[in-house]
Amino acid sequence: xxxxxxxxxxxxxxDVLVLGSMVEQAVLDSVEALxxxxxxxxxxxxxxxxxxxxxxFEIENQLMILIATQQPMAHDLxxxxxxxxxxxxxxxxxxxxxxxxxxxxxxGDQPLLKPLIDIPRMAKIGVDMLxxxxxxxxxxxxxxxxxxxxxxxxxxxxxxxxxxxxxxFVIADPKTIERANWLLWTAHNLERLADRVxxxxxxxxxxxxxxxxxxxxxDDEFWKPK
Amino acid sequence: xxxxxxVLETRGLNIFYGNFxxxxxxxxxxxxxxxxxxxxxxGCGKSTLLRSFNRMNELYQGVQTHGEVLFDGQxxxxxxxxxxxxxxxxxxxxQRANPFPKSIYENxxxxxxxxxxxxxxxxxxxxxxxxxxxxxxxxxxxxxxGLSLSGGQQQRLCIARAIAVxxxxxxxxxxxxxxxxxxxxxxxxxxxxxxxxxxIVIVTHNMQQAARVSDFTxxxxxxxxxxxxxxxxxDETNKIFTRPSDKRTEDYVxxxxx
Numbered sequence: 212x213x214x215x216x217x218x219x220x221x222x223x224x225x226d227v228l229v230l231g232s233m234v235e236q237a238v239l240d241s242v243e244a245l246x247x248x249x250x251x252x253x254x255x256x257x258x259x260x261x262x263x264x265x266x267x268f269e270i271e272n273q274l275m276i277l278i279a280t281q282q283p284m285a286h287d288l289x290x291x292x293x294x295x296x297x298x299x300x301x302x303x304x305x306x307x308x309x310x311x312x313x314x315x316x317x318x319g320d321q322p323l324l325k326p327l328i329d330i331p332r333m334a335k336i337g338v339d340m341l342x343x344x345x346x347x348x349x350x351x352x353x354x355x356x357x358x359x360x361x362x363x364x365x366x367x368x369x370x371x372x373x374x375x376x377x378x379x380f381v382i383a384d385p386k387t388i389e390r391a392n393w394l395l396w397t398a399h400n401l402e403r404l405a406d407r408v409x410x411x412x413x414x415x416x417x418x419x420x421x422x423x424x425x426x427x428x429x430d431d432e433f434w435k436p437k
Numbered sequence: 438x439x440x441x442x443x444v445l446e447t448r449g450l451n452i453f454y455g456n457f458x459x460x461x462x463x464x465x466x467x468x469x470x471x472x473x474x475x476x477x478x479x480g481c482g483k484s485t486l487l488r489s490f491n492r493m494n495e496l497y498q499g500v501q502t503h504g505e506v507l508f509d510g511q512x513x514x515x516x517x518x519x520x521x522x523x524x525x526x527x528x529x530x531x532q533r534a535n536p537f538p539k540s541i542y543e544n545x546x547x548x549x550x551x552x553x554x555x556x557x558x559x560x561x562x563x564x565x566x567x568x569x570x571x572x573x574x575x576x577x578x579x580x581x582x583g584l585s586l587s588g589g590q591q592q593r594l595c596i597a598r599a600i601a602v603x604x605x606x607x608x609x610x611x612x613x614x615x616x617x618x619x620x621x622x623x624x625x626x627x628x629x630x631x632x633x634x635x636x637i638v639i640v641t642h643n644m645q646q647a648a649r650v651s652d653f654t655x656x657x658x659x660x661x662x663x664x665x666x667x668x669x670x671x672d673e674t675n676k677i678f679t680r681p682s683d684k685r686t687e688d689y690v691x692x693x694x695x
Contacts, residue, residue: 283691
């Protein structure tokens with residue numbers, strides 16, 4: 212029963228997945244562009260962000276239409292309401308990629324303070340978490356969704372490491388503050404991205420079980436004193 | 438004694454049509470001054486259950502009721518209980534508005550008068566029509582026939598008529614299913630007003646309506662080898678429509694039943 216509606220629900224998931232892959236690409240490309248100091252590539256990220264925003268509004272509109280015309284209940288309602296939340300998380304992740312693109316553009320011809328090693332690792336881990344979080348969402352796999360947020364600890368550890376390393380540069384030569392700050396902001400954007408992956412996982416648990424609760428990683432706040 | 442928060446309570450309720458067990462093993466508590474909706478697929482016994490709350494089933498031939506329906510702790514099916522008295526205190530509004538072929542005024546005054554009302558009848562008629570949010574539309578034509586009103590107005594007239602005898606509970610069997618969306622909305626808004634003073638139990642096929650108006654929802658279905666109707670889940674309406682516990686409720690409210 213409700214074949215047409217079932218098809219529409221599947222279409223929503225497919226569209227969220229498409230939006231997700233646009234965001235994944237933008238994040239990886241933004242860090243790669245920074246690493247290679249490729250300004251032209253960063254300008255493309257700004258263009259990608261516009262496409263991400265357009266796609267997000269398209270999906271949002273489709274979700275509104277489904278809610279208005281199908282009056283979803285129970286699981287269907289949770290899926291559509293959560294999808295609204297998830298596309299907004301994805302859109303913000305797209306903004307982080309844009310932010311990294313803008314950092315590269317603003318740096319102009321100043322060289323990187325140091326070669327990028329941990330930042331690309333953060334991006335890779337974050338995007339991998341995002342990819343699996345969206346897979347868990349599409350398959351409504353609660354166990355998978357519950358298992359992802361703990362990996363945020365690794366992101367936080369990398370962030371702390373980057374922070375400490377950049378501070379040694381700043382202490383040694385305060386004139387490096389601006390260049391250190393650019394990289395710190397880049398790392399911060401990636402740290403936030405991983406936090407938003409956790410939000411997506413929480414929505415997936417909600418869709419399946421109806422439980423609305425936070426899945427915390429072992430150390431929620433990266434600045435929490437040890 | 439029944440908990441005073443509950444005005445009605447069924448215990449082990451079984452209702453037969455002849456040999457056919459239509460409703461089986463219903464244990465349900467209806468909270469006071471709340472709206473409780475009964476939902477479920479056609480033929481699952483919703484209306485039969487509703488009618489058991491004021492012994493209306495006895496007007497249908499061959500219906501037998503076993504078990505208890507407690508009204509403020511008193512079993513309505515005890516021999517000493519007068520079914521007519523029960524129906525004054527637990528009023529009913531039906532799917533199709535059924536005003537008497539009398540004036541608007543008489544429609545409201547009639548039952549109160551038979552019931553021995555000795556107060557100011559004009560005041561009673563006005564206050565009942567006001568509570569039914571119909572007064573402003575009919576105050577200048579109280580002598581006109583109740584049948585001259587629109588369908589939605591007739592239904593509100595029937596509600597005013599039910600209110601006039603000061604019931605504690607109002608049972609509504611698909612009260613808006615024959616009405617257009619605007620008239621339906623008026624009935625639904627009226628229900629929100631009425632629940633300040635009355636307990637309402639509504640049977641509806643319209644799940645959105647149950648979701649909109651009610652505080653609690655009972656989900657009924659045909660179950661077991663006898664294929665008789667019973668309540669499979671009863672909870673706060675918000676929960677039933679966002680995260681029901683029973684898979685069958687989930688399938689029904691999402692339209693995947695069957």
